[in-house]
Amino acid sequence: MSTVKTQVSPAQAQVTFIASSIGKKIFMATTGLFLFLFVSGHMVGNLQIFLGQDQLNTYAQALKDLPALIWPVRILMFIFFAVHIWRGIQLYFENKFSRPISYACNATVQAPLSSRTMIFSGAGILLYVVYHLLHFTFITTNPQYAGLHDTVGRHDVYSMVIFGYQNVAISVVYLVAMFSLCYHLSHAIPSFMQTIGLNNEKWEPRLKALGYLIAIVIFFGYSVIPAAVLSNLIVLPEGVH
Amino acid sequence: MNFKLHVWRQKNAAAKGRMEQYEARDINADMSFLEMLDVVNEDLVEKGIDPIHFDHDCREGICGACSLVINGLPHGGMTGTTCEVRMRLFKDGSTIYVEPFRAKAFPVIKDLTVDRTSIDRVMQAGGFVSTHTGAAIDANAILVPKDKAEEAMDAAACIGCGACVAACKNASGMLFVAAKVSQLALLPQGQAERERRVNKMVAMMDIEGFGNCTNYYECEAVCPKDISVKFIAKMNREYMRALVK
Known part of the structure; x- marks a missing residue:
């Protein structure tokens, strides 16, 4: 007795690559890879704050003076981000609908919590990115930053960052967001390798460890900045109040 | 008790x-x-x-x-x-x-009886070797390296019970399909239909309404035959290979 009514006979089964479940995985993995590369590059850029005001402001000005580089990257990142989110939400609901009646008793053997909460850690990242852009890029939430200039007349990114993270609430929000990001990455990195087919029994534990390692490096690489500001390791340049 | x-x-x-x-x-x-x-x-x-x-x-x-x-x-x-x-x-x-x-x-x-014919239809889509074999040939007429034979056997251990689907938080059938795709892709007899097989089986799996794999590995944890998720990675490779072939 068959209760499943399939319209397609097995001999005629056909799904395009992009609509297939594996195609969707690869799509998520590759867009995620570019987002990860951006996050890594952004972190290295940020860490220049430890080299002093002049270095960070020179770097920020140099990026600004390269619109041919910065705009394509911004546009691509926006597309990858939007597509990654849109597909992620779509997959979340598709997967929910794949089990119309849930179990009365649920159990999990080995799936880490990070893997089961990707949609939530992802939502946390999205919310933070929106705030972060309003905070430091569009300078909407704290318009007083726009008037900050260093002695050579460049926009004083260095002081802006310090003012930003001297606010404990902003630093806490930042740390929570970085935790979401790294929690997301800890599953994303080994998952990426599995999805593109580069995994086996020998590599599985190594990739898992690599995922955690990279997530921890990214977390500290970002969090060290508000930590240094709050502990007065990085202070405002003389004459800036 | x-x-x-x-x-x-x-x-x-x-x-x-x-x-x-x-x-x-x-x-x-x-x-x-x-x-x-x-x-x-x-x-x-x-x-x-x-x-x-x-x-x-x-x-x-x-x-x-x-x-x-x-x-x-x-x-x-x-x-x-x-x-x-x-x-x-x-x-x-x-x-x-x-x-x-x-x-x-x-x-x-x-009650507790479910219709698992969706698994059979995935098999019908490509889980076979369509060669006219005739009488059984000598055991060693087609040489298969020992490691490949062992790996194919590990995949062939799948009994198609569907526990992987039941365990997956997304009700995905990837471990089952991956075991079947891998088993035949590893053996000489499976080569001729290698690309067609993975395309058809994945397509049928999607049409049947199985969920998408998000690498929870719960399937592997409950599999009564200990099928490894490495076969899912292998199927992903096979699928990409079929795309460019």
Whole structure:
């Protein structure tokens, strides 16, 4: 007795690559890879704050003076981000609908919590990115930053960052967001390798460890900045109040 | 031993089911889980209640007919299939939840029995070698390196029970399909239809309404035949290879 009514006979089964479940995985993995590369590059850029005001402001000005580089990257990142989110939400609901009646008793053997909460850690990242852009890029939430200039007349990114993270609430929000990001990455990195087919029994534990390692490096690489500001390791340049 | 059972009862595919409570009394510790249900069913029949329907066949862990999600895990999450699970593994007096394999691709027929023909249709789409073989040829006429033979055998151990689908939080059938794709892709006989096979089987899997894999690896954890998720990585490779071939 068959209760499943399939319209397609097995001999005629056909799904395009992009609509297939594996195609969707690869799509998520590759867009995620570019987002990860951006996050890594952004972190290295940020860490220049430890080299002093002049270095960070020179770097920020140099990026600004390269619109041919910065705009394509911004546009691509926006597309990858939007597509990654849109597909992620779509997959979340598709997967929910794949089990119309849930179990009365649920159990999990080995799936880490990070893997089961990707949609939530992802939502946390999205919310933070929106705030972060309003905070430091569009300078909407704290318009007083726009008037900050260093002695050579460049926009004083260095002081802006310090003012930003001297606010404990902003630093806490930042740390929570970085935790979401790294929690997301800890599953994303080994998952990426599995999805593109580069995994086996020998590599599985190594990739898992690599995922955690990279997530921890990214977390500290970002969090060290508000930590240094709050502990007065990085202070405002003389004459800036 | 005595147990309190919470069992999913559903009159037919169209009916709305619900969890019912039953008592399992004087159960021998060496009984299998299915034998325990047999005892409960005898009691239900005596009382004039419709016995609990469940799938079973060989009862020795080979056929893949038995299913059941016991306390939230397919086959009880123990080594082997439900028919191999012994009652001594449960605490005397404990409460046990017994539910059918749940997935859109596995609709309930009655009680704990589900329709797993979606798995058969995925096999029909490409899980075969369509060569006219004639009489059996000599065992060593086609040479297969030992490591490849072993790996193909590991994949071939899949009995198609569907526990991977039941365990997956997304009800994905990737581990099952990956085992079948990998097994034939590793052997010389499977080469001619290698690309066609992976395309067709993945397409059929998607059409049947299985979920997408998000690498939880719960499938591997409950698989009674210990199929590794490395075969899913292998299938992903096969699928990309088929795209550019």
